[in-house]
Amino acid sequence: MESTKKNLYTADATAVGGRSGHVRSATGVVDLEMSVPEGLGGKKGATNPEELFAAGYASCFQQALLVIAQRAGDKLDPATEVKCGVTLFQEGEGYGLSAVLDIDLKAFDRDKTIDMVRQAHKICPYSVGTRGNMEVELKVQGETIPVAPEENAGVAEKGGVAA
Template sequence: MKKTLYTADATATGGRSGHVRSADSIIDLAMSVPEGLGGKKGATNPEQLFAAGYASCFQQALLVVAGKQNEQLDPASTVQCSVTLFQEGEAYGLSAVLHVDLKGMDAQKAQDMVTKAHEICPYSVGTRGNMEVELQVAGQAIGADTASAAQNA
């Protein structure tokens, strides 16, 4: 049974060169095409907002996984998300790389936690099968075999 926990509302006007505002006005930002594609400085873009949301959400998923394993993450642990906008023929798409650094944690344990977090993170669940997402732990990509093995465990 699906249980709604929260719904966020935001409104955009003017597309990539417009404005976004959340219903509670906490987000109230000028938007622009990325500067490297001819956009202006001082404005954000959808890819930056997606990267920020995914990184934050994935970090929370790691905290949940750690809690279930009676582990505590180093407060300096980080998740950095790189979102790429690309064009393929007439269509546009996104891909993401999650760079996870679980400070001071054994590499194998860190990979296991990242793979488990990828299974429960709402952004990971929502993008699964829809866009390429690469997981990296301390600079090393987690191969498909590692991720599949953890999924089946």
């Protein structure tokens, strides 16, 4: 069986000093001081891996919503928001992450919004990459929507579109 995988883009970044160090992307666009989160004793004015992950996931998920809307012949309201909260937790000796995505499409009714969010969750590269590895909660305007176990676990659906 021949693979249809086609690499579209690779981002490169280098970290020095861990959580109390510095990150820089190969392009130089990302060039940031890192710190343990301020609430855990870190310094003000620096970012952390969870904050960067949340920003990337929110942006990527919104792009997946744009793709889903376009496929259906719809257009998203320019004020559409995707908020992402990423939680760092400790469980025994290990650490983990969980995420909550809260989506407000502004212009669509609740049922259509829920359907679009579920479709976006199937194709968003962050959702696909975390599936089966971390808990992701989906919300629409602050209200949790049910997610079937297979939507958060297992191998990603084949044939998804990079968003």
